[in-house]
Amino acid sequence: QAVVTQEPSLTVSPGGTVTLTCGSSTGAVTSGHYPYWFQQKPGQAPKTLIFDTSKKHSWTPARFSGSLLGGKAALTLSGAQPEDEAEFYCLLSYSGARVFGGGTKVTVL
């Protein structure tokens, strides 16, 4: 089974920009992995922010965007707000099976 890797933790200043990445042990991440990004706050169920690399839900704040960057999936938060502090998970598809990354703890400080 593939291993999906994320930065364990990142810190961003309020109003600042941070990019989270999501890599695959099988090689470059492509649109064919249909990357997802989820935000999870303590005690809550995850919430989907991004699907299919860069598509947003109606509830996704505009400051979040998804892309492919240097062979990885990326989630960029531009203009961080205190309420953005959370754990973020990526998910990749491998021929119908899915694998989560280990998660990135984002601190807004």
Next chain:
Amino acid sequence: QVLLVRSGAEVKKPGASVKVSCKASGYTFTNYYMHWVRQAPGQGLEWMGWINPTSGDTKYAQKFQGRVTMTRDTSISTAYMELSRLRSDDTAVYYCTTGGNYFDYWGQGTLVTVSS
């Protein structure tokens, strides 16, 4: 609105089985695949598999092959996930999730505790 209502918390002994349910409402149950995801205490998310409610077809994560069974009852719009031969490291919150983009909507999760 879409609601996924979980079954209640469970406490099981090692070696036993557990069956968790997820009752869907607010949409046509057979329109969307149902995925199951679990999260051990203080740990990350782990994808377990999906079921196609229309056909009953399933796909499981390799890790759970032989131990997990996902089923559904379309008459009551409910999906089930049964995990057998439980171990202490199966202690986790088990989520069901569904939607037109697969993971749009999440249940609140069912806590399964495995302890002797």
